[in-house]
Amino acid sequence: MTEKEKLRETIGKIVDPSNEKSLADNEAIRHLAIDGKSVTLLVGVANENSDEAKKTLRRELAKAIKRDLGYEGLKLDFEPLKKKDSILQKKNVRYIGVASGKGGVGKSTVAANLALALKRLGKKVGIIDADIYGSNMPIIMDMEIRPPKANENEKIIPFNKHGIELISTEFFMEEGKPLMWRGPMLSKMLEHFFYDVDWDEDTEYIIIDLPPGTGDVAIDIQRFIPECRMLIVTTPHPSASRVAVKAGFAAKQLNHSILGVIENMSYLKNNDDILRIFGEGGGKEVADKLNTALVQQIPIGQPESGHHSLFGMKEELGVLYLGLANKLIKAVEKDS
Ligand SMILES: Nc1ncnc2c1ncn2[C@@H]1O[C@H](COP(=O)(O)OP(=O)(O)O)[C@@H](O)[C@H]1O
Numbered sequence: 001m002t003e004k005e006k007l008r009e010t011i012g013k014i015v016d017p018s019n020e021k022s023l024a025d026n027e028a029i030r031h032l033a034i035d036g037k038s039v040t041l042l043v044g045v046a047n048e049n050s051d052e053a054k055k056t057l058r059r060e061l062a063k064a065i066k067r068d069l070g071y072e073g074l075k076l077d078f079e080p081l082k083k084k085d086s087i088l089q090k091k092n093v094r095y096i097g098v099a100s101g102k103g104g105v106g107k108s109t110v111a112a113n114l115a116l117a118l119k120r121l122g123k124k125v126g127i128i129d130a131d132i133y134g135s136n137m138p139i140i141m142d143m144e145i146r147p148p149k150a151n152e153n154e155k156i157i158p159f160n161k162h163g164i165e166l167i168s169t170e171f172f173m174e175e176g177k178p179l180m181w182r183g184p185m186l187s188k189m190l191e192h193f194f195y196d197v198d199w200d201e202d203t204e205y206i207i208i209d210l211p212p213g214t215g216d217v218a219i220d221i222q223r224f225i226p227e228c229r230m231l232i233v234t235t236p237h238p239s240a241s242r243v244a245v246k247a248g249f250a251a252k253q254l255n256h257s258i259l260g261v262i263e264n265m266s267y268l269k270n271n272d273d274i275l276r277i278f279g280e281g282g283g284k285e286v287a288d289k290l291n292t293a294l295v296q297q298i299p300i301g302q303p304e305s306g307h308h309s310l311f312g313m314k315e316e317l318g319v320l321y322l323g324l325a326n327k328l329i330k331a332v333e334k335d336s
């Protein structure tokens with residue numbers, strides 16, 4: 001029996017006082033991770049409104065995990081046992097998180113153009129803009145910022161632009177208000193995005209624009225979608241690549257699989273000249289250090305199509321993104 005199985009068996013016997021059933025019978029152990037001497041646990045509780053039940057469970061779990069089994073740390077979270085319908089229950093949805101070490105490297109631009117290219121290849125795509133600190137997805141997608149509406153089942157209707165469904169933290173903020181969000185609040189927001197948004201039935205890909213860096217969001221993503229694959233965006237410049245490596249390692253530590261590295265703003269084409277404005281080698285360096293592939297170099301370009309940041313199929317970058325989407329579909333769909 002592995003350490004994890006043993007732990008699962010032990011705490012499975014603990015009884016949820018709100019329905020008098022064991023955690024095992026309730027299938028309540030939603031997420032269990034062991035990191036050295038510390039345990040992370042997400043438990044479904046039958047009556048989520050009962051503080052008494054949560055208190056008892058917290059005490060019993062701590063007793064079993066710390067006193068009886070000798071672990072030093074316990075990070076415990078509860079969620080309602082009966083989950084609402086959620087996109088997370090669907091089998092055929094692939095999640096791609098787009099991450100970077102720092103802002104301004106083109107993470108959101110890459111996420112949006114990748115989503116558009118996937119759509120052009122016939123996929124049903126949604127975007128979650130989770131970059132609370134520097135959300136610019138609505139601008140990139142040429143969208144007005146306004147609060148979303150709910151449908152008759154009180155689910156949030158995502159916006160639809162260019163055939164892509166989109167939900168953004170921006171839509172829930174009051175205009176001009178500074179962002180005072182902290183990890184736990186964003187975690188709630190992500191929960192809404194997964195549980196309370198009426199995503200299209202046939203959604204095949206969800207692209208998640210993550211905040212730059214290595215923060216709590218990656219941990220939340222791990223909690224909701226352990227199978228999320230990560231794309232790391234950097235520029236050729238060391239200031240970006242150094243921190244991109246860190247973001248990549250953080251993702252690795254959380255056991256996310258890394259799809260590869262995208263080097264954005266790689267060069268500028270000027271007739272026949274190639275100008276490497278931001279230096280060179282950043283993408284390759286990040287890929288090597290993370291033991292993954294440099295999947296794409298994207299030059300500096302300006303859309304001619306009248307959009308801020310989205311490239312059309314008559315433009316070189318539009319075609320390039322189509323190639324990238326094709327590569328990623330092959331990589332993602334071959335192993336699942
Ligand atoms: N390949 C590119 N060529 C030219 N400009 C780009 C390119 N990629 C991104 N940009 C521009 O750089 C700025 C930052 O990009 P953005 O996607 O907002 O970065 P991030 O999401 O990483 O903060 C934006 O003004 C965007 O239009």
Ligand SMILES: [Mg+2]
Nearest residue numbers: 108131134136
């Ligand atoms: Mg951005």
